[in-house]
Amino acid sequence: YRNLTKATPYSVDYALLDTTGIEPLIRRIRNSMEDAGMNVESSKGECNLGQHEINFKYGDALNVCDDHVVYKYGAREIAAQEGMAITFMAKFDQREGSSCHVHLSLTGEGSNVFARDKALFQHFLAGQLACLRDMTLLFAPQINSYKRYVPGMFAPTAVAWGNDNRTCAMRVIGHGEGLHIENRLPGADVNPHLAVAAMIAAGLHGVDEVLKLEPATRGSAYEGSHPRVPHSMRAARDLFDASDVARKAFGGDVVDHYVHRADLELAAFESSVTDWERIRGFERL
Secondary structure, three states, X not given: OXXXXXXXXXXXXXXXXXXXXXXXXXXXXXXXXXXXXXXXXXXEEOOOOOOEEEEEOOOOHHHHHHHXXXXXXXXXXXXXXOOOOOOOOOOOOOOOOOEOOEEEOOEEOOEEHHHHOHHHHHHHHHHHHHXXXXXXXXXXXXHHHHHHXXXXXXXXXXXXXXXXXXXXXXXXXXXXXXXXXXXXXXXXXXXXXXXXXXXHHHHHHHHHOOOOOOOOOOOOOOOOOOOEOOOOHHHHHHHHHOOXXXXXXXXXXXXXXXXXXXXXXXXXHHOOXXXXXXXXXXXXX
Protein backbone atom coordinates (compact mmCIF):
# COMPACT_ATOMS: atom_id res chain seq x y z
CA TYR A 1 0.00 0.00 0.00
CA ARG A 2 3.06 2.28 -0.13
CA ASN A 3 4.66 3.92 -3.16
CA LEU A 4 1.82 2.81 -5.41
CA THR A 5 1.29 4.09 -8.93
CA LYS A 6 -2.35 5.07 -9.31
CA ALA A 7 -4.14 3.53 -12.29
CA THR A 8 -5.22 6.98 -13.54
CA PRO A 9 -3.06 10.10 -13.17
CA TYR A 10 -5.98 12.54 -12.73
CA SER A 11 -9.74 12.58 -12.20
CA VAL A 12 -11.52 10.61 -14.93
CA ASP A 13 -15.03 11.11 -13.58
CA TYR A 14 -17.41 10.43 -16.50
CA ALA A 15 -14.52 10.67 -18.95
CA LEU A 16 -14.95 8.67 -22.16
CA LEU A 17 -11.34 8.08 -23.15
CA ASP A 18 -9.14 8.38 -20.10
CA THR A 19 -10.10 5.03 -18.54
CA THR A 20 -8.70 3.01 -21.44
CA GLY A 21 -5.46 2.42 -19.57
CA ILE A 22 -7.21 0.21 -17.00
CA GLU A 23 -9.89 -1.13 -19.32
CA PRO A 24 -8.18 -4.54 -19.69
CA LEU A 25 -8.54 -5.09 -15.94
CA ILE A 26 -12.02 -3.58 -15.63
CA ARG A 27 -13.25 -5.52 -18.67
CA ARG A 28 -12.01 -8.76 -17.14
CA ILE A 29 -13.78 -7.94 -13.87
CA ARG A 30 -17.03 -7.08 -15.69
CA ASN A 31 -16.95 -10.24 -17.79
CA SER A 32 -16.07 -12.42 -14.80
CA MET A 33 -18.97 -11.01 -12.79
CA GLU A 34 -21.32 -11.69 -15.71
CA ASP A 35 -19.99 -15.27 -15.81
CA ALA A 36 -20.77 -15.51 -12.09
CA GLY A 37 -24.41 -14.66 -12.80
CA MET A 38 -24.38 -10.93 -12.06
CA ASN A 39 -25.74 -8.27 -14.39
CA VAL A 40 -23.25 -5.41 -14.77
CA GLU A 41 -25.13 -2.27 -15.81
CA SER A 42 -22.21 0.14 -16.13
CA SER A 43 -18.69 0.99 -15.12
CA LYS A 44 -16.99 4.37 -15.14
CA GLY A 45 -13.97 6.27 -13.99
CA GLU A 46 -14.29 8.33 -10.82
CA CYS A 47 -12.84 11.40 -9.11
CA ASN A 48 -9.91 10.06 -7.12
CA LEU A 49 -6.82 8.78 -8.86
CA GLY A 50 -7.25 5.14 -9.82
CA GLN A 51 -10.84 5.17 -8.55
CA HIS A 52 -13.48 3.29 -10.52
CA GLU A 53 -17.18 2.53 -10.12
CA ILE A 54 -19.07 -0.58 -11.19
CA ASN A 55 -22.87 -0.77 -10.95
CA PHE A 56 -25.02 -3.89 -10.87
CA LYS A 57 -28.68 -4.42 -11.71
CA TYR A 58 -31.14 -4.49 -8.84
CA GLY A 59 -32.43 -7.76 -7.39
CA ASP A 60 -33.82 -9.21 -4.19
CA ALA A 61 -32.00 -8.10 -1.08
CA LEU A 62 -30.23 -11.29 -0.02
CA ASN A 63 -28.96 -12.29 -3.46
CA VAL A 64 -27.71 -8.78 -4.19
CA CYS A 65 -25.79 -8.71 -0.91
CA ASP A 66 -24.29 -12.13 -1.62
CA ASP A 67 -23.24 -10.94 -5.09
CA HIS A 68 -21.65 -7.87 -3.53
CA VAL A 69 -19.38 -10.08 -1.43
CA VAL A 70 -18.48 -12.31 -4.40
CA TYR A 71 -17.66 -9.20 -6.44
CA LYS A 72 -15.29 -7.80 -3.81
CA TYR A 73 -13.37 -11.04 -3.40
CA GLY A 74 -13.34 -11.72 -7.14
CA ALA A 75 -12.19 -8.23 -8.10
CA ARG A 76 -9.30 -8.40 -5.64
CA GLU A 77 -8.12 -11.78 -6.94
CA ILE A 78 -8.44 -10.74 -10.58
CA ALA A 79 -6.45 -7.56 -9.93
CA ALA A 80 -3.71 -9.54 -8.15
CA GLN A 81 -3.43 -11.86 -11.16
CA GLU A 82 -2.98 -8.79 -13.36
CA GLY A 83 -0.21 -7.37 -11.15
CA MET A 84 -2.47 -4.68 -9.72
CA ALA A 85 -4.12 -4.04 -6.36
CA ILE A 86 -7.63 -2.98 -5.37
CA THR A 87 -8.70 -1.59 -2.02
CA PHE A 88 -12.22 -1.05 -0.73
CA MET A 89 -11.12 1.34 2.01
CA ALA A 90 -13.64 4.13 2.53
CA LYS A 91 -10.89 6.75 2.64
CA PHE A 92 -7.44 6.11 1.16
CA ASP A 93 -6.05 9.65 1.08
CA GLN A 94 -7.10 13.29 1.32
CA ARG A 95 -9.05 13.14 -1.94
CA GLU A 96 -12.55 11.74 -2.46
CA GLY A 97 -13.42 8.56 -0.60
CA SER A 98 -14.99 5.39 -1.96
CA SER A 99 -18.67 4.78 -1.35
CA CYS A 100 -21.21 1.98 -1.66
CA HIS A 101 -24.55 3.65 -2.28
CA VAL A 102 -27.38 1.26 -1.44
CA HIS A 103 -30.51 1.61 -3.59
CA LEU A 104 -33.61 0.14 -2.00
CA SER A 105 -37.31 -0.18 -2.78
CA LEU A 106 -40.14 -2.47 -1.68
CA THR A 107 -42.04 -4.79 -3.99
CA GLY A 108 -45.27 -6.63 -3.45
CA GLU A 109 -47.89 -8.20 -5.68
CA GLY A 110 -45.60 -7.68 -8.65
CA SER A 111 -45.11 -3.93 -8.37
CA ASN A 112 -43.26 -1.21 -6.47
CA VAL A 113 -45.01 -0.60 -3.14
CA PHE A 114 -43.43 2.85 -2.87
CA ALA A 115 -45.05 3.89 -6.15
CA ARG A 116 -48.58 2.90 -5.19
CA ASP A 117 -48.59 3.82 -1.48
CA LYS A 118 -47.24 7.32 -0.93
CA ALA A 119 -47.97 7.30 2.80
CA LEU A 120 -46.05 4.07 3.35
CA PHE A 121 -43.15 5.42 1.32
CA GLN A 122 -42.99 8.55 3.45
CA HIS A 123 -43.15 6.59 6.72
CA PHE A 124 -40.44 4.22 5.48
CA LEU A 125 -38.17 7.13 4.49
CA ALA A 126 -38.88 8.93 7.77
CA GLY A 127 -37.72 5.78 9.55
CA GLN A 128 -34.40 5.96 7.70
CA LEU A 129 -33.80 9.47 9.03
CA ALA A 130 -35.01 8.66 12.55
CA CYS A 131 -32.64 5.67 12.84
CA LEU A 132 -29.70 6.81 10.75
CA ARG A 133 -27.49 7.88 13.62
CA ASP A 134 -28.35 4.78 15.66
CA MET A 135 -27.54 2.50 12.71
CA THR A 136 -24.40 4.25 11.48
CA LEU A 137 -22.15 1.57 12.97
CA LEU A 138 -23.62 -0.89 10.45
CA PHE A 139 -23.11 1.54 7.57
CA ALA A 140 -19.61 2.59 8.66
CA PRO A 141 -17.97 -0.45 10.31
CA GLN A 142 -14.31 0.61 10.35
CA ILE A 143 -12.23 3.30 12.06
CA ASN A 144 -11.35 4.57 8.61
CA SER A 145 -15.02 4.77 7.54
CA TYR A 146 -15.61 8.02 9.39
CA LYS A 147 -12.83 9.91 7.62
CA ARG A 148 -14.97 9.82 4.49
CA TYR A 149 -17.59 12.16 5.99
CA VAL A 150 -16.09 15.47 4.89
CA PRO A 151 -18.28 18.38 3.70
CA GLY A 152 -18.16 18.85 -0.04
CA MET A 153 -16.49 15.49 -0.73
CA PHE A 154 -19.56 13.61 -2.03
CA ALA A 155 -20.17 11.84 1.28
CA PRO A 156 -23.09 12.93 3.49
CA THR A 157 -22.54 14.63 6.81
CA ALA A 158 -26.17 15.55 7.59
CA VAL A 159 -29.18 13.39 8.46
CA ALA A 160 -31.35 14.73 5.65
CA TRP A 161 -33.21 13.64 2.54
CA GLY A 162 -33.76 15.32 -0.80
CA ASN A 163 -35.07 14.71 -4.28
CA ASP A 164 -32.06 13.86 -6.43
CA ASN A 165 -29.88 15.72 -3.93
CA ARG A 166 -26.46 14.14 -3.63
CA THR A 167 -25.53 16.16 -0.54
CA CYS A 168 -28.13 14.31 1.57
CA ALA A 169 -27.69 10.99 3.33
CA MET A 170 -30.95 9.81 1.76
CA ARG A 171 -31.49 10.65 -1.91
CA VAL A 172 -34.88 9.91 -3.46
CA ILE A 173 -34.69 9.15 -7.18
CA GLY A 174 -36.81 7.65 -9.90
CA HIS A 175 -40.55 7.86 -10.39
CA GLY A 176 -43.40 5.45 -10.86
CA GLU A 177 -42.17 1.87 -10.73
CA GLY A 178 -38.59 3.16 -10.48
CA LEU A 179 -39.12 5.21 -7.31
CA HIS A 180 -36.58 4.25 -4.65
CA ILE A 181 -34.29 5.42 -1.86
CA GLU A 182 -30.53 5.74 -2.24
CA ASN A 183 -28.61 5.56 1.04
CA ARG A 184 -25.37 7.45 0.46
CA LEU A 185 -23.91 6.86 3.93
CA PRO A 186 -22.18 3.46 3.42
CA GLY A 187 -18.61 3.40 2.19
CA ALA A 188 -16.97 0.78 0.00
CA ASP A 189 -15.86 -1.02 3.17
CA VAL A 190 -19.44 -1.81 4.23
CA ASN A 191 -20.84 -5.24 5.00
CA PRO A 192 -23.82 -5.20 2.59
CA HIS A 193 -25.91 -7.66 4.60
CA LEU A 194 -25.70 -5.48 7.71
CA ALA A 195 -26.36 -2.25 5.80
CA VAL A 196 -29.49 -3.59 4.11
CA ALA A 197 -30.71 -5.14 7.36
CA ALA A 198 -30.31 -1.75 9.04
CA MET A 199 -32.28 -0.02 6.28
CA ILE A 200 -35.10 -2.56 6.49
CA ALA A 201 -35.25 -2.26 10.28
CA ALA A 202 -35.30 1.54 10.08
CA GLY A 203 -38.00 1.53 7.42
CA LEU A 204 -40.23 -0.87 9.35
CA HIS A 205 -39.79 1.31 12.44
CA GLY A 206 -41.01 4.29 10.46
CA VAL A 207 -44.04 2.38 9.19
CA ASP A 208 -44.91 0.87 12.57
CA GLU A 209 -44.63 4.23 14.34
CA VAL A 210 -46.31 6.14 11.48
CA LEU A 211 -43.44 8.63 11.48
CA LYS A 212 -43.99 11.91 9.67
CA LEU A 213 -41.54 12.77 6.93
CA GLU A 214 -39.82 16.13 7.22
CA PRO A 215 -39.69 18.43 4.15
CA ALA A 216 -37.11 17.63 1.50
CA THR A 217 -33.81 19.47 1.75
CA ARG A 218 -33.17 21.92 -1.06
CA GLY A 219 -29.66 23.08 -1.76
CA SER A 220 -26.63 21.87 0.14
CA ALA A 221 -27.25 19.66 3.17
CA TYR A 222 -23.68 20.35 4.25
CA GLU A 223 -25.06 23.64 5.54
CA GLY A 224 -27.95 24.23 7.93
CA SER A 225 -29.08 22.78 11.22
CA HIS A 226 -29.71 19.13 10.39
CA PRO A 227 -28.51 16.50 12.88
CA ARG A 228 -25.05 15.32 11.90
CA VAL A 229 -23.76 11.87 11.06
CA PRO A 230 -21.62 10.44 13.90
CA HIS A 231 -18.07 11.70 13.43
CA SER A 232 -16.26 8.69 14.86
CA MET A 233 -16.60 4.98 15.43
CA ARG A 234 -16.83 5.52 19.17
CA ALA A 235 -19.77 7.89 18.77
CA ALA A 236 -21.50 5.43 16.42
CA ARG A 237 -20.77 2.55 18.78
CA ASP A 238 -22.43 4.35 21.70
CA LEU A 239 -25.51 5.25 19.66
CA PHE A 240 -25.92 1.69 18.39
CA ASP A 241 -25.46 0.26 21.89
CA ALA A 242 -28.19 2.52 23.29
CA SER A 243 -30.61 2.07 20.38
CA ASP A 244 -33.98 0.60 21.34
CA VAL A 245 -34.82 0.21 17.65
CA ALA A 246 -31.68 -1.84 16.98
CA ARG A 247 -32.26 -4.07 20.01
CA LYS A 248 -35.89 -4.63 19.05
CA ALA A 249 -35.05 -5.38 15.41
CA PHE A 250 -31.94 -7.53 15.84
CA GLY A 251 -32.04 -8.71 19.45
CA GLY A 252 -29.75 -7.82 22.31
CA ASP A 253 -27.21 -10.54 21.53
CA VAL A 254 -26.64 -9.23 18.01
CA VAL A 255 -26.30 -5.64 19.16
CA ASP A 256 -23.90 -6.64 21.94
CA HIS A 257 -21.85 -8.67 19.47
CA TYR A 258 -21.26 -5.74 17.12
CA VAL A 259 -20.68 -3.35 20.01
CA HIS A 260 -18.01 -5.77 21.30
CA ARG A 261 -16.49 -5.94 17.84
CA ALA A 262 -16.33 -2.12 17.78
CA ASP A 263 -14.67 -2.14 21.21
CA LEU A 264 -11.98 -4.52 19.96
CA GLU A 265 -11.36 -2.39 16.88
CA LEU A 266 -11.14 0.80 18.93
CA ALA A 267 -8.77 -0.80 21.44
CA ALA A 268 -6.52 -2.05 18.63
CA PHE A 269 -6.44 1.38 17.00
CA GLU A 270 -5.86 3.30 20.20
CA SER A 271 -2.92 1.06 21.15
CA SER A 272 -1.22 1.47 17.76
CA VAL A 273 1.48 3.98 16.92
CA THR A 274 0.83 5.43 13.48
CA ASP A 275 3.03 6.97 10.80
CA TRP A 276 1.30 10.30 11.46
CA GLU A 277 2.49 10.24 15.07
CA ARG A 278 6.05 9.43 14.04
CA ILE A 279 6.09 12.20 11.43
CA ARG A 280 4.66 14.69 13.92
CA GLY A 281 6.74 13.67 16.88
CA PHE A 282 10.02 11.91 16.08
CA GLU A 283 12.11 15.07 15.59
CA ARG A 284 9.96 17.44 17.64
CA LEU A 285 9.42 15.68 20.95
